[in-house]
Amino acid sequence: xxxxxxxxxRPPRGPSADTNAxxxxxxxxxxxxxxxxxxxxxxxxxxxxxxxxxxxxxTALETWPRDGIPANPAAWLTTAGRNRALDRIRRxxxxxxxxxxxxxxxxxxxxxxxxxxxxxxxxxxxxxLIFTCCHPAxxxxxxxxxxxxxxxxxxxxxxxRAFLVPEAxxxxxxxxxxxxxxxxxxxxxxxxxxxxxxxxxxxxATLYLVFNEGYLASAGEAAVRHDLCTxxxxxxxxxxxxxxxxxxxxxxxxxxxxxDSRRDARLGADGSIAxxxxxxxxxxxxxxxxxxxxxLDRGFAAAAKLSHASVGRYLLQASIAxxxxxxxxxRATDWRAIATLYEALARIDPSPIVELNRAVxxxxxxGPAAGLSLLDELAAGGELVGYRLLPAARADLLRRLDRxxxxxxxxxxxxxxxxxxxxxxxxxxxxxxxxx
Amino acid sequence: MRYMLxxxxxxxxxxxxxxxxxxxxxxxEISPPWMEYTGWLLREGIHTAGERLATxxxxxxxxxxxxxxxxxxGPYAETKEVLGGYYIIExxxxxxxxxxxxxxxxxxxxxxxxxxxxxxPVPTPAx
Numbered sequence: 001x002x003x004x005x006x007x008x009x010r011p012p013r014g015p016s017a018d019t020n021a022x023x024x025x026x027x028x029x030x031x032x033x034x035x036x037x038x039x040x041x042x043x044x045x046x047x048x049x050x051x052x053x054x055x056x057x058x059t060a061l062e063t064w065p066r067d068g069i070p071a072n073p074a075a076w077l078t079t080a081g082r083n084r085a086l087d088r089i090r091r092x093x094x095x096x097x098x099x100x101x102x103x104x105x106x107x108x109x110x111x112x113x114x115x116x117x118x119x120x121x122x123x124x125x126x127x128x129l130i131f132t133c134c135h136p137a138x139x140x141x142x143x144x145x146x147x148x149x150x151x152x153x154x155x156x157x158x159x160x161r162a163f164l165v166p167e168a169x170x171x172x173x174x175x176x177x178x179x180x181x182x183x184x185x186x187x188x189x190x191x192x193x194x195x196x197x198x199x200x201x202x203x204x205a206t207l208y209l210v211f212n213e214g215y216l217a218s219a220g221e222a223a224v225r226h227d228l229c230t231x232x233x234x235x236x237x238x239x240x241x242x243x244x245x246x247x248x249x250x251x252x253x254x255x256x257x258x259x260d261s262r263r264d265a266r267l268g269a270d271g272s273i274a275x276x277x278x279x280x281x282x283x284x285x286x287x288x289x290x291x292x293x294x295x296l297d298r299g300f301a302a303a304a305k306l307s308h309a310s311v312g313r314y315l316l317q318a319s320i321a322x323x324x325x326x327x328x329x330x331r332a333t334d335w336r337a338i339a340t341l342y343e344a345l346a347r348i349d350p351s352p353i354v355e356l357n358r359a360v361x362x363x364x365x366x367g368p369a370a371g372l373s374l375l376d377e378l379a380a381g382g383e384l385v386g387y388r389l390l391p392a393a394r395a396d397l398l399r400r401l402d403r404x405x406x407x408x409x410x411x412x413x414x415x416x417x418x419x420x421x422x423x424x425x426x427x428x429x430x431x432x433x434x435x436x
Numbered sequence: 437m438r439y440m441l442x443x444x445x446x447x448x449x450x451x452x453x454x455x456x457x458x459x460x461x462x463x464x465e466i467s468p469p470w471m472e473y474t475g476w477l478l479r480e481g482i483h484t485a486g487e488r489l490a491t492x493x494x495x496x497x498x499x500x501x502x503x504x505x506x507x508x509x510g511p512y513a514e515t516k517e518v519l520g521g522y523y524i525i526e527x528x529x530x531x532x533x534x535x536x537x538x539x540x541x542x543x544x545x546x547x548x549x550x551x552x553x554x555x556x557p558v559p560t561p562a563x
Contacts, residue, residue: 137530184552185437187529195531
C-alpha cells in the first residue's frame with residue numbers, strides 16, 4: 001500500500017536547476033516503461049513497483065547530480081528499482097516465499113535490463129501494462145486514471161484536473177483499481193485470442209485521453225506535453241499493427257497523427273494558443289499528415305471489409321481532422337463537410353462537446369449568428385457548466401457579431417475556468433481586444 | 437487462485453439449472469447443458485466444488501439483533517434474479533475465470549458473478 005507520489009519527491013529549485021530539470025525530464029520519459037517492467041518482475045504488484053520506482057528515483061536525486069545523468073536513465077532506474085524492491089522484500093520476512101520466486105526470475109531480468117535500450121522488450125511490457133490498466137473488470141474512469149498514472153507517469157492532481165474530479169476522489173479510484181487488480185488477480189498480459197477485440201475499445205479510449213492530456217494539458221506552464229503525445233501515438237501505432245483488421249485502431253492513429261501535425265503551429269510567438277484559423281499552416285508537419293492520411297485509408301479499407309457499419313468515432317474524428325489538413329489555405333476548408341461529419345459523430349456518440357464543435361462548424365459555414373443560437377441552446381441545457389471552452393466559443397462568436405461587452409464578459413468567464421497558461425494568455429489578449 | 441461463480445437467474449430458468457425446482461432430498465435431474473459444463477470444468481482440471489440450491493421460495497433468512505433471533509421467510513433480498521447455485525473453480529487469473537464463467541449455461545439469460553475467494557483460516561479442533 002503506498003500513497004507515495006513519486007512526483008512529490010521532485011527536486012526543489014536548488015543550486016543546479018539545470019541538472020534538476022534534466023533529472024525530472026529523464027524521470028518523466030522513463031517512468032512508464034520502467035514501471036511496466038518492474039510490475040512484471042514483481043508479479044503484477046503495482047504498489048510494490050511504484051514504491052520501488054519512487055525509491056530508485058530518490059537514489060537518483062542523490063547520485064545523478066554528483067555522477068551525472070546515466071546514458072540510459074530507464075535502464076538505470078529499472079536496475080535500481082529492482083534492487084530496492086529486493087531490499088524491501090528481504091527486510092520483510094513474511095514475504096520470504098515471494099523472494100524465492102523473485103530470485104528465480106532474476107536471470108531473466110538481467111537479460112531484459114540489457115535490452116532496455118531496444119524497442120522489443122519495452123513495448124511488450126507497455127502493451128501488457130495498458131491491457132491490464134484497461135481491463136473491463138475495472139470501471140472506465142479507473143482504467144483511464146491508472147493508465148495515465150502508470151504509463152504516463154502523471155501525478156494524481158494532474159489526472160484529477162484533466163477529468164474535473166476532486167483529487168481525493170481520483171486517489172481513491174486508483175487505490176480501488178489497484179486493489180481489484182491484486183484481489184481478483186487481473187492478469188498482467190496482452191489478452192489472448194478471442195478476448196483481444198473486446199478489450200480494444202477501452203484501450204483506444206484510454207490512449208486518446210492520454211494524447212489529449214499531452215496535447216491540451218489543462219494545467220501548468222508547458223501547454224504541449226509532447227512526450228505524452230508521442231507516447232500515445234507510439235502505443236496507438238503498436239495497437240494498429242497488432243490488430244490491423246480493426247478499423248478503429250487505424251482511426252485512432254490517424255486522428256492522433258493529424259492533430260499532432262499542428263503542434264508547432266498551435267502556439268503563438270507569445271506562447272498563447274493560436275486558433276486553427278490563425279495558425280501558420282506552413283508549419284504543419286506534412287510528413288505526419290501523410291502518415292495520418294495513410295492510417296485513415298487503412299482504416300476505411302478495413303471498415304469496407306467488415307459487414308456491419310464499422311466506421312466508428314475515431315475514423316469520423318480523423319476524417320474531420322483530415323478535412324482541415326487537406327488544404328493549406330484555411331479559407332478553402334469545407335466547413336459544410338465538417339458539420340456533416342460532426343452530425344454523424346453525434347449519432348454514434350452523442351455528447352454536448354460534439355454539439356459544441358458542430359455549432360462552431362456551422363458558425364463557419366453559415367455565419368456566427370447560426371452558431372451562436374446553437375451554443376445558446378447548449379448553454380441552456382446546463383451540461384457544460386464549468387467547461388471553459390463553452391464561454392470561450394460564445395465569446396468568439398459574440399466578438400465576430402460585434403457584441404463586444406457580451407464578448408468580454410464571456411472571455412472573463414472562460415479565464416476564470418482555465419488554468420492553462422497558454423490558453424489564459426490567449427484569452428487575455430482577446431479580452432483586451434474586445435475592450436479597446 | 438480460487439474463484440466462486442455465483443449463478444444468478446430468474447426462478448423459472450432455474451428449473452433448468454442445477455438448483456432447479458427439485459423437492460429437497462430427491463435425486464436431482466441435471467439437464468444436458470449443465471452436465472456438459474460440469475464435465476468441461478472437470479476435464480480442464482479447474483473444478484473444485486459446485487452445488488445447486490433449491491428454489492428461493494424454500495429460503496429462510498436469519499438475523500440476530502439485540503440478542504434476538506429474527507427469522508424471516510424468503511431470501512435476503514427479493515430480486516428478479518436470485519442465487520441458484522455456485523461453482524468454485526481454481527484458475528491462474530481473472531481472465532481464465534471469466535472464460536469459464538462465460539461458458540456456464542446460466543450466463544445465457546442469467547448472469548454469473550465471479551468473485552475471488554480469499555479463504556478463511558479454520559481453527560484446529562481443541563483436543
